[in-house]
Amino acid sequence: MTAAADRVLATVEGLADEAVAFTQALIRIPTVNPPGAHYEDGARLIGDRLRAFGYGVELLTASDRPEHSAAHPRVNVVGTLPGASAGEKAVHLNGHIDVVPPGDGWTVDPFAGLVRDGFIWGRGAADMKAGLAAAVFAVEAIRRAGVRVNAAIEVSGTVDEESGGLAGVAWLASRGRLSAERTGAVIIPEPLGVDRICIGHRGVYWFEVETRGRIAHGSMPFQGVSAIDHMSAILAAIDRELRPRLAGRKTELPVMPDGARHPTINVNAISGGQAVDGVQTPCVADRCRAIFDRRFLLEEGFDDTRDEILELLRDVASRTPRLEYEVKDLLIVHPTRTPNDSPVIGALDRALRRVAGRKGTLVISPGTYDHKHVARIAGIPHCVAYGPGALEQAHQPDERCAIDDLMTSIRVLALAVLELATATRIS
Ligand SMILES: [Zn+2]
Numbered sequence: 001m002t003a004a005a006d007r008v009l010a011t012v013e014g015l016a017d018e019a020v021a022f023t024q025a026l027i028r029i030p031t032v033n034p035p036g037a038h039y040e041d042g043a044r045l046i047g048d049r050l051r052a053f054g055y056g057v058e059l060l061t062a063s064d065r066p067e068h069s070a071a072h073p074r075v076n077v078v079g080t081l082p083g084a085s086a087g088e089k090a091v092h093l094n095g096h097i098d099v100v101p102p103g104d105g106w107t108v109d110p111f112a113g114l115v116r117d118g119f120i121w122g123r124g125a126a127d128m129k130a131g132l133a134a135a136v137f138a139v140e141a142i143r144r145a146g147v148r149v150n151a152a153i154e155v156s157g158t159v160d161e162e163s164g165g166l167a168g169v170a171w172l173a174s175r176g177r178l179s180a181e182r183t184g185a186v187i188i189p190e191p192l193g194v195d196r197i198c199i200g201h202r203g204v205y206w207f208e209v210e211t212r213g214r215i216a217h218g219s220m221p222f223q224g225v226s227a228i229d230h231m232s233a234i235l236a237a238i239d240r241e242l243r244p245r246l247a248g249r250k251t252e253l254p255v256m257p258d259g260a261r262h263p264t265i266n267v268n269a270i271s272g273g274q275a276v277d278g279v280q281t282p283c284v285a286d287r288c289r290a291i292f293d294r295r296f297l298l299e300e301g302f303d304d305t306r307d308e309i310l311e312l313l314r315d316v317a318s319r320t321p322r323l324e325y326e327v328k329d330l331l332i333v334h335p336t337r338t339p340n341d342s343p344v345i346g347a348l349d350r351a352l353r354r355v356a357g358r359k360g361t362l363v364i365s366p367g368t369y370d371h372k373h374v375a376r377i378a379g380i381p382h383c384v385a386y387g388p389g390a391l392e393q394a395h396q397p398d399e400r401c402a403i404d405d406l407m408t409s410i411r412v413l414a415l416a417v418l419e420l421a422t423a424t425r426i427s
Pocket residue numbers: 096127128161190191369
């Protein structure tokens with residue numbers, strides 16, 4: 001094992017130029033989501049490289065998903081490098097190929113894949129095209145070192161993580177391509193920082209509240225019921241009553257950053273009455289809708305989280321005459337947490353100590369990523385995120401990833417995959 005690990009680490013050093021160039025090539029394909037542009041080009045670029053590295057490659061299109069279209073096909077790619085023993089479960093590395101739109105404020109071309117000052121620049125450099133390159137070249141270091149492992153190693157590039165991953169990892173899991181029967185461990189190289197091993201995320205409860213009033217002439221608002229006034233009563237109660245309660249709760253788990261150790265609620269959107277930029281007539285608003293994003297802790301659980309919201313709404317309604325409202329659940333994601341004694345955590349931690357001389361910091365992400373589908377749909381308990389780039393870079397202008405981080409993550413991933421794929425069966 002040690003001799004093999006030495007050979008693998010030595011091989012990584014010769015892969016730097018190829019890994020950087022591959023990251024640049026990925027950035028140059030603007031796989032922007034929404035709408036889900038150029039996914040097929042991205043999947044093919046990864047698939048072609050994996051094929052050249054000896055993998056069997058499948059392009060898997062989620063053509064039965066509503067977000068799939070001829071203009072924006074949802075094409076995923078999965079490469080399989082066979083292991084020496086057919087009975088072993090595969091070690092799977094997964095990255096998403098989509099990126100969020102570039103937005104404003106860039107000082108470089110977001111899709112040029114520029115290399116400058118020791119960084120690779122561009123939309124997706126950190127989140128997570130460097131991570132995809134790290135996955136490809138970590139495995140390639142094992143292969144090029146001539147080390148034969150027992151388990152198959154799979155590398156996948158999947159779509160739509162930024163919009164929920166339903167045509168990507170969730171789709172692969174729901175059709176059994178990613179499953180507990182065939183896959184022993186999953187590593188997702190999201191940009192958490194090269195010293196951190198991410199073992200899960202908080203829960204999400206997205207819901208919509210609609211208040212209904214009664215339309216009337218705007219010169220005589222006392223004759224109507226304003227749905228906007230009633231929504232303000234709800235917002236005020238959330239601010240005065242719910243937020244202090246949430247601030248008083250703190251998880252025992254290592255959620256980072258520190259502020260996210262408390263549960264949170266955000267108003268994502270609000271709309272009521274007439275369109276502000278439309279032609280105005282004097283009317284009392286008879287409808288107002290708001291979308292809320294409540295992030296909850298493992299300790300809170302979903303049922304109590306939802307009950308607390310419903311009770312708050314009932315309270316506001318009971319003290320506000322004529323307040324009528326309706327609540328609709330939009331998205332529920334339960335928190336996930338990988339067990340502390342999971343072999344995938346142990347393998348990454350040992351690899352990190354060897355490569356960087358430091359212990360890995362276990363963290364829990366404030367937001368969710370594709371881990372939820374691996375855990376909930378595929379039923380694979382052994383999943384973590386570990387990859388290059390800083391989370392603070394994700395979705396920002398002038399997004400970039402340090403080449404040093406890319407190389408560190410390749411070394412760490414290579415040793416961890418070597419251990420996991422060499423070790424006998426992960427239960
Ligand atoms: Zn990401």
